[in-house]
Amino acid sequence: MIKLRPAEECTYDIVSLGEVMLRLDPGEGRIRTARSFAASEGGGEYNVARGLRRCFGKRGAIVTALVRDEVGRLLEDCILTGGLDTQFIKWVPSDGIGRTVRNGLNFTERGYGVRGAVGTSDRGNTAVSQMQPGDVDWDHLFGELGVRWLHTGGIFAALSESAAEVAKAAMQAAKKYGTIVSYDLNYRPSLWKAIGGLDKAREVNRELAKYVDVMIGNEEDFTASLGFEIEGANENLDNLEVESFRKMIEKASAEYPNFQAIGTTMREVKTATINNWSAVAWSREDGFVKATQRDNLEILDRVGGGDSFASGLIYGIMEKGNVREAVEYGAA
Numbered sequence: 001m002i003k004l005r006p007a008e009e010c011t012y013d014i015v016s017l018g019e020v021m022l023r024l025d026p027g028e029g030r031i032r033t034a035r036s037f038a039a040s041e042g043g044g045e046y047n048v049a050r051g052l053r054r055c056f057g058k059r060g061a062i063v064t065a066l067v068r069d070e071v072g073r074l075l076e077d078c079i080l081t082g083g084l085d086t087q088f089i090k091w092v093p094s095d096g097i098g099r100t101v102r103n104g105l106n107f108t109e110r111g112y113g114v115r116g117a118v119g120t121s122d123r124g125n126t127a128v129s130q131m132q133p134g135d136v137d138w139d140h141l142f143g144e145l146g147v148r149w150l151h152t153g154g155i156f157a158a159l160s161e162s163a164a165e166v167a168k169a170a171m172q173a174a175k176k177y178g179t180i181v182s183y184d185l186n187y188r189p190s191l192w193k194a195i196g197g198l199d200k201a202r203e204v205n206r207e208l209a210k211y212v213d214v215m216i217g218n219e220e221d222f223t224a225s226l227g228f229e230i231e232g233a234n235e236n237l238d239n240l241e242v243e244s245f246r247k248m249i250e251k252a253s254a255e256y257p258n259f260q261a262i263g264t265t266m267r268e269v270k271t272a273t274i275n276n277w278s279a280v281a282w283s284r285e286d287g288f289v290k291a292t293q294r295d296n297l298e299i300l301d302r303v304g305g306g307d308s309f310a311s312g313l314i315y316g317i318m319e320k321g322n323v324r325e326a327v328e329y330g331a332a
Contacts, residue, residue: 001285001321002213002260005178010146012085013058014314017170018045018156019128020064020075021104021121023303031107031120041078042106044155044186047304051311053083058315061085063136063170065127069094071103072127090135092127101127110301111272117302121190129159131166138173149314150174153184153216154225157204158191164204171211183208184310185217187224202227214261214317215252216310221264222248241266242280242290249282260284261323263313263330265306275299279309281327289324291331 007013023042026034043064052058062084066072068091079086092101104123111117123129141147150170157164174181185205192201205225209215219241222228228248245264253259261283268276279291309330316326 002180002283002317004148004180004318005146007148010148011059012061012145012147013318014049014052014060014149014151015063015088015141015147016045016049016060017063017150017152017167019043019104019123019126019159020046020062020066020079021106021123022071022075022078023106023108025108025110028112029109031109031118037107039074039078041075041082042304044184044307045151045153046079046084047307048151048182048184048310048314049084050082051308052315055311056315058318059085061088063088063141065090065092065131065135067092067094067098067101067103067127069103075103088136088141090127090131092130098125101125101130103127108303110303113271113273116272119303123159126159128156129163132162133165133169135166136170138170142173142177142179146177147174147179149180149182149318151182151184151310151314154186154201154205154221155184155188155191157208158188158195158201161195164208167208168211171208175211180213181211182214182216182310182314183212184306185215185221185225186306187217187221189224198224201225209256210258212256212259214263214314215256215259216263216306216313218264218267218306219245219248222252226252228252245280246282246288249288253282253284261317261326263309263323263327265309265331266290267305270296272302273299275302277331279313279327279331281313281323281330283323286323289327291327294331 024037049060107120109118263281313330316329
């Protein structure tokens with residue numbers, strides 16, 4: 001059983017560290033022909049804390065950085081609506097045009113039928129990519145205020161050299177004060193290609209993995225980010241996918257004895273609208289488990305599905321104390 005700090009001695013159940021971007025959604029249309037967009041906030045790490053707050057009622061906060069301009073204030077308003085504490089946002093002065101620092105934008109089409117989802121990010125030189133380890137008083141956050149669970153991941157760590165250093169500082173401080181640390185590998189080739197590619201991704205993620213209690217990621221994530229090659233992992237057969245992931249878990253848990261649990265979604269994409277959906281998880285206490293299989297599941301918008309899985313998995317571990325129930329919460 002994963003041991004968490006008692007809720008009564010902590011201000012927060014969950015704190016996420018990562019970038020929060022403004023998502024601009026053209027609805028059923030295409031980005032290239034849209035004349036209006038629905039605006040919302042999002043980010044791989046942020047979404048997990050928001051899910052735990054809005055779906056499961058947990059107390060949460062976000063550690064990030066934003067430019068103090070109208071877009072930054074819009075993002076702040078969205079974060080407040082999401083119910084997360086904003087006191088750990090580092091506000092950076094605007095230069096007026098975004099030459100030196102800016103807020104990130106993410107244009108995303110949800111896809112429909114055989115038309116796949118399309119994402120176009122505009123996130124270079126953002127405020128959060130320029131954060132330094134000393135920008136946050138980690139002893140105050142984890143020691144004085146108290147946090148039960150920290151979540152961060154490979155998207156944030158890929159933003160810059162200093163972002164990876166911030167993640168390491170946060171994870172080390174969390175471990176110092178008994179906070180559980182989860183990490184979603186979330187490998188994105190586009191984020192790593194300009195800073196060293198696959199080799200750099202593995203260097204950074206293998207270092208950060210030393211501080212992780214609960215590791216989240218699919219087979220591609222574990223292969224690309226941590227270097228675990230599993231024969232047959234790319235075959236499109238459910239039983240082989242599950243078996244290959246089981247073998248990968250055996251290797252990962254042996255190399256990283258600090259891993260207390262591992263989880264991933266098992267998603268077979270038939271079209272953007274129809275997926276076969278399940279999840280698997282492992283813990284040293286419960287072993288390997290698989291969630292309910294849901295075939296031909298209709299999808300409205302798959303953006304953030306993996307983050308929602310992480311929210312449910314964390315809630316299940318936090319409240320139920322075992323991955324057998326936790327993986328069902330995550331898959332659901």
